[in-house]
Amino acid sequence: MLSSRVFIRQQFTRLTPDKVLEAIPLFHPPWADADPEDITFADSHAAHGNFRA
Numbered sequence: 001m002l003s004s005r006v007f008i009r010q011q012f013t014r015l016t017p018d019k020v021l022e023a024i025p026l027f028h029p030p031w032a033d034a035d036p037e038d039i040t041f042a043d044s045h046a047a048h049g050n051f052r053a
Helices: 017-027 036-047
Strands: none
Touching (some): 017 036
C-alpha cells in the first residue's frame, strides 16, 4: 500500500553532529536558547543523528 502512494523513494542519512547543532535550534523555539552541550547530549543519548527520534 505504501509503495503505491510514494512517488519517489527518498534516502535519508543521519545528521552529522554539526548539522544537529545547526538544525535543532531552528526546529522548535525551546531549543533556540538551549546550550549546545545539552543538544549534543540529547543527540548522543537518544537521537543518534535521527531527526525524528
